[in-house]
Amino acid sequence: MPHVVALALSDGVPIFELAAPCAIFGTDRSDLTGTDWYTFKVCSPSSARIDEWFTASTPYTYNDMIAADTVIIPACHDAALTPAPGLVDAVREAARRGARIASICTGAFVIAAAGLLDGRRAATHWVHAPALAERHPQIVVDPAPLYIDHGDVLTSAGKSAGIDLCLHLVRKDYGAHVANQVARRLVAPPQREGNQRQYIDPVPAPQGSDDFGATLQWALEHLAEALTVEQLAQHARVSVRTLHRHFVKRTGARPLEWLNSQRVRRAQQLLETTDFTIERIAALGGFGTSVALRRHFHDALGTTPDAYRRTFTAGTSAGDPANSPAQEPH
Known part of the structure; x- marks a missing residue:
């Protein structure tokens, strides 16, 4: 029913x-x-x-x-x-x-x-x-x-x-x-984290730098890489301390917390739409190893990647999206 x-x-x-x-x-x-x-x-x-x-x-x-x-x-x-x-x-x-x-x-x-x-x-x-x-x-x-x-x-x-x-x-x-x-x-954002703050102060673009949103998009397009906070700060042309402040104001999370949540989301999409191995998904999501993927996945969703795939399989392999930008608006 x-x-x-x-x-x-x-x-x-x-x-x-x-x-x-x-x-x-x-x-x-x-x-x-x-x-x-x-x-x-x-x-x-x-x-x-x-x-x-x-x-x-x-x-x-x-x-x-x-x-x-x-x-x-x-x-x-x-x-x-x-x-x-x-x-x-x-x-x-x-x-x-x-x-x-x-x-x-x-x-x-x-x-x-x-x-x-x-x-x-x-x-x-x-x-x-x-x-x-x-x-x-x-x-x-x-x-x-x-x-x-x-x-x-x-x-x-x-x-x-x-x-x-x-x-x-x-x-x-x-x-x-x-x-x-x-x-x-x-025409809505597919997922805003529940712990994101209700009221988030607007963040002006740092003087002499790219728009902060461009750094978020750049990070989404490079999730498979071992991104560091220093790299994000360099892309945004701000100090690490300023980057932390902008991330909390814009997303409600610190840079690494935000990166991990986006990587888990990428893993969810791949588990549902491809038949890639867990190791391959861990690599595409930027976790590096299947052990790291399983740990972060369980922390975020309370289940394992294998159990999630069994529950929400949407089809077989749709191609390798490794070099494709995120398809979700953020």
């Missing part, structure tokens, strides 16, 4: 937070998977308002949401209001049945009211983080990351971070290759 995703509307829900799950889960993408896609249900009270302009018309109620495999709670109309008891009860019951629960922006207040975040880290829009922490002191509210994944419960920041969260769920269910194809159709 297809995986059922239920989107839980509440009265006055902002329209922006509905757009990402509707576009990603509610549009048939079976041409990308070769099998099936999600069954998408919008669950709502009767005549619930969407922002100030529309009224929801759907045959599905919160009772239908209880039986879903994944429940997504978008932003509430007003985070200062107590979430509707019917919604909280339905979320709690869906979780009890084993559903994966995810929230966008102030939807975290609903999950918190259901008691599913007690003793856990949680994300929400940074503007609402203090209110969530004050109302639920048993939760470790982190205003920095785009999203936090506990496996059974996920929370995210607001607006565009909802797209990141939904693509992250597709990546978990169908693999990086399919998620990247969906992102490409949405």
Whole structure:
């Protein structure tokens, strides 16, 4: 049976937070998977308002949401209001049945009211983080990351971070290759790391140097090489110390952390789209050895390259991309 995703509307829900799950889960993408896609249900009270302009018309109620495999709670109309008891009860019951629960922006207040975040880290829009922490002191509210994944419960920041969260769920269910194809159709970045900061200060190009984005692109095109921080700094024409500062501001990670995350992403793509050996993939990704690849892969994804390939194989060898630039927008 297809995986059922239920989107839980509440009265006055902002329209922006509905757009990402509707576009990603509610549009048939079976041409990308070769099998099936999600069954998408919008669950709502009767005549619930969407922002100030529309009224929801759907045959599905919160009772239908209880039986879903994944429940997504978008932003509430007003985070200062107590979430509707019917919604909280339905979320709690869906979780009890084993559903994966995810929230966008102030939807975290609903999950918190259901008691599913007690003793856990949680994300929400940074503007609402203090209110969530004050109302639920048993939760470790982190205003920095785009999203936090506990496996059974996920929370995210607001607006565009909802797209990141939904693509992250597709990546978990169908693999990086399919998620990247969906992102490409949405003209969205295929993956922003969950621990990337919500608000990143703009970085002016260092005086007398190339644009910093050019250095990121250059690094992506040379991932197979044993790049060093010194080489990156030299390409950007800045000091190593300045490079570190620019990397943290632009990507939310230090240079080597960013490089390793891009190498893992490259390995995911190769595992899904080629039949290269693990040793070959380690070389193309810049890990050097299969041992290093397996270590970084497990640290990042909690699984092995072999297990990942078995789960998300998308086809046989598509050619050797060793000298090709990254195909994903960054």
